[in-house]
Amino acid sequence: MVVTTNAIVLSKIRYRDNDLIVKCYTKQFGVLSFLLRGVLKSKKGLTKTAYFQLLSQLQLVIDYNPNRSLHTIKESRINHLYSSLHSNILKSSIVMFLSEVLTNTLKEEEQNETLFSYLETTLLWLDSNSECSNFHLLFVLNLTKYLGFYPERIHLEHDYFNLQDGKFESNLQGIYAISGENIILLKQFLGIKFDELSNIKISSKQRQSFLNVLLLYYELHMGDFKKLKSLQVLNQVFS
Template identity: 65%
Template sequence: MLSTTNAIVLSKLKYRDNDLIVKCYTQEHGVVGFLLNGVLKSKKTNKKVAYFQPLSQIQIVFNYTKTRSLYAIKEVRINNPYTSLHSHILKSAVVLFLSEILTTALQEEEKNEALYSYLETTLLWFDNENEYANFHLLFLLKLTKYLGFYPDTSNIYRSFFNLEDGSFQEREEGKHSISGENLILLKDLLGIKFDALHTIKINAQKRQSFLNMILLYFRLHLGSFRTPKSLQVFNQVFS
């Protein structure tokens, strides 16, 4: 079946001398892998490598059968061109970091229109914003809604948050209950939209502490989740 679908590039990996394996999150089929034969060899096709930068939004045409692990792309074009995500040094660091997280977190090979729309709209918002120091924190927190472990806010007034079961509690239970500054920031972020993100004022140390908490939250709820290799470099960039 010939399929035309929008897609967001999650990762690319050099394969043999002149090929690339690209993982995308597609609007119509969820996670799909592609083999780009000879794309690094030919000068004529080499320009297409630029289409597959991390988190690029593209439109692709390919034969989809559900029985293959890797597909060949018949046609590709940029769908929503960015103006800053791949050219601004700080934004590009965020993009690399988030693409690594999404590559690990997104495994489903089925359509999820709500998740795709979330990724598409938030990345376009990020591309156009000048105040984005806390973007990755809110992005990851809201992503949990689509992955099935968004915090239960029914008792948000309570004094502890249990990372293991995703709920607010009256007392500390287990080794993964949080309180203090991380709890305050969690409650603040749960109550805002991206357009109000500039109202959250925290320093680099608090930002890093909260990010480590969020990554632990992901590890506790996603068995296959791995801490991004780029975490140390990312923290240095935003220190």
């Protein structure tokens, strides 16, 4: 079945000598993997691979077969040409980190247009805004809405947040409760818009600590969430 769908590139790996396997989050089918045969063999093919940079937004004409694990791309074109996402070192480190987060968390081959729209619009925001040091924190926190474990926004007056239960509590319970600076930051980030990120002033040490809390939150709610290889690079760039 030949279908046209918008897609966001999550990852790519070399396969054999001249092929690539590209994983995308598609608007119509969720996560799909594609085999690009021979694209590393010729100049024309190498030009085509430039389309498949991490988190690129594409329109694909695909040969879709629900019984296959690898699908074929018949045509591809860029939907949104980024101006800075892959050339700015700060943004490119965020892109590498977020692509790994998304590869780790998005598994389903099913349509979710609301999630696709979230990814599409937030990446365009990142591309067009210069202040991005806290972008990945809000992106990762908001992503939990679509994954099913966004923090409960009741009892915000409480001094503790239970990462395991995803709710605020008045007393320290269990080993996965946060307080202090991290809970202050969590309350600041809950419910804000990306345009308000510049109002949050934090140090690189605070940023790293809060990000570690968010990643632990993912680990507790997603049993197969892996340690991120790109985290060290991200922390170095923003230190």
